[in-house]
Amino acid sequence: MTRFGKHPGLLVRQQEPFNAGPAPALLARDFLTPNDLFFVRNHGGVPAVDPDSYRLSIEGLVDRPLVLSMAELKSRPKRTVTATLQCAGNRRRELMDVAPIPNELGWGFEAVGNASWGGVPLCDLLALAGPLAEGRHVAFAGLDTTERHGARFNFGGSVPLAKAAAPEVLLAYEMNGEPLPPVHGAPVRALVPGYIGARSVKWLARIVVQAEPSDNYFQSRAYRLFPPHSTAENVQWEQGMMLGEMSLNSVILIPAETDVMPAGRVVVRGFALAGPGRSVERVDLSIDGGGSWAVADLARETPGAAQTPETAAAAGWTWRLWESRVELGPGLHQLACRAWDSSAQTQPESPAQLWNFKGYMNNAWHRVRVRCRA
Numbered sequence: 001m002t003r004f005g006k007h008p009g010l011l012v013r014q015q016e017p018f019n020a021g022p023a024p025a026l027l028a029r030d031f032l033t034p035n036d037l038f039f040v041r042n043h044g045g046v047p048a049v050d051p052d053s054y055r056l057s058i059e060g061l062v063d064r065p066l067v068l069s070m071a072e073l074k075s076r077p078k079r080t081v082t083a084t085l086q087c088a089g090n091r092r093r094e095l096m097d098v099a100p101i102p103n104e105l106g107w108g109f110e111a112v113g114n115a116s117w118g119g120v121p122l123c124d125l126l127a128l129a130g131p132l133a134e135g136r137h138v139a140f141a142g143l144d145t146t147e148r149h150g151a152r153f154n155f156g157g158s159v160p161l162a163k164a165a166a167p168e169v170l171l172a173y174e175m176n177g178e179p180l181p182p183v184h185g186a187p188v189r190a191l192v193p194g195y196i197g198a199r200s201v202k203w204l205a206r207i208v209v210q211a212e213p214s215d216n217y218f219q220s221r222a223y224r225l226f227p228p229h230s231t232a233e234n235v236q237w238e239q240g241m242m243l244g245e246m247s248l249n250s251v252i253l254i255p256a257e258t259d260v261m262p263a264g265r266v267v268v269r270g271f272a273l274a275g276p277g278r279s280v281e282r283v284d285l286s287i288d289g290g291g292s293w294a295v296a297d298l299a300r301e302t303p304g305a306a307q308t309p310e311t312a313a314a315a316g317w318t319w320r321l322w323e324s325r326v327e328l329g330p331g332l333h334q335l336a337c338r339a340w341d342s343s344a345q346t347q348p349e350s351p352a353q354l355w356n357f358k359g360y361m362n363n364a365w366h367r368v369r370v371r372c373r374a
């Protein structure tokens with residue numbers, strides 16, 4: 001057992017604060033990522049929150065500010081949403097191979113997981129509070145603290161009110177049918193399907209309806225996409241694009257880089273993720289580094305995952321697993337995958353086109369080199 005009840009097969013990127021994710025072959029096993037395998041991205045310590053004294057406030061530009069206890073939250077109608085959570089820094093390692101990215105975690109592609117989340121739809125509580133006409137954004141603040149540039153503050157961020165009021169956004173207190181584990185934000189976290197993981201604020205304490213996006217460091221500086229000439233030394237923070245919606249991505253989970261296997265039939269498996277309002281329509285796999293492509297098989301939506309037909313159709317926020325059986329001869333091979341979405345977009349070829357000094361949003365073709373024995 002590693003810390004926080006996590007599986008020993010987790011790759012620990014940092015002990016303090018704790019940051020870890022599953023080895024690729026473990027991630028490939030299930031449509032719903034088991035809680036003990038689910039990646040953890042923490043910017044500070046895990047706060048101990050007493051569920052009995054816990055209160056959640058909804059305030060700011062609202063008619064009727066609310067303060068809710070855990071019992072009050074749980075007494076409201078519950079909704080279950082299957083959604084993939086992915087860190088904007090997932091696949092940063094490949095960007096680091098293009099040029100250095102100092103002071104950031106070198107995630108492979110394990111900062112992602114898919115779970116079924118249970119909780120209260122935020123839209124129900126917003127309807128009770130009554131946002132005022134000037135309200136345009138909904139800011140979330142957590143109970144954990146972190147330090148940047150000499151100041152200590154709570155983790156936070158915001159999403160546009162239109163997204164916050166969409167039915168899939170939850171105040172989640174269950175994860176895969178179990179009580180939300182402490183390391184994932186107990187007693188309650190925001191769950192914003194289709195958005196970068198940073199907006200799904202854990203240990204959620206305050207929800208503020210406001211005219212502008214959150215001025216929290218993690219919205220106003222970090223989690224912005226900067227042009228390639230920006231660096232830590234010359235950055236103009238307001239030049240960065242605030243990240244929100246996830247982009248189209250796909251990854252080969254097995255085999256893994258540098259795997260050695262017998263020549264012959266090889267099963268290649270991975271996931272693809274579209275982003276909100278779009279769906280994964282096709283995944284292509286290449287066994288010659290992208291020279292030629294064949295179409296992979298997309299897995300059916302897994303039965304039993306609670307999903308209404310409308311949300312399944314809009315399943316931009318739930319990953320699709322895919323599989324392809326290929327014949328590989330003896331020697332070295334470079335596999336590559338790329339997904340296509342319902343707006344006929346595909347992924348960029350190279351991480352060099354995407355490099356940014358914070359290392360976010362890498363969705364280049366994913367490449368894996370393997371060797372087959374004769």
Ligand SMILES: Nc1nc2c(c(=O)[nH]1)N[C@H]1C(S)=C(S)[C@@H](COP(=O)(O)O)O[C@H]1N2
Nearest residue numbers: 039040041042043087142155197198201202
């Ligand atoms: N309060 C709080 N919420 C947070 C974070 C954090 O450090 N503190 N990290 C965010 C980031 S960057 C990501 S990717 C997700 C990760 O969620 P997980 O640890 O449950 O996988 O939580 C988000 N919510």
Ligand SMILES: [Mo]
Nearest residue numbers: 087088197198
């Ligand atoms: Mo993240």
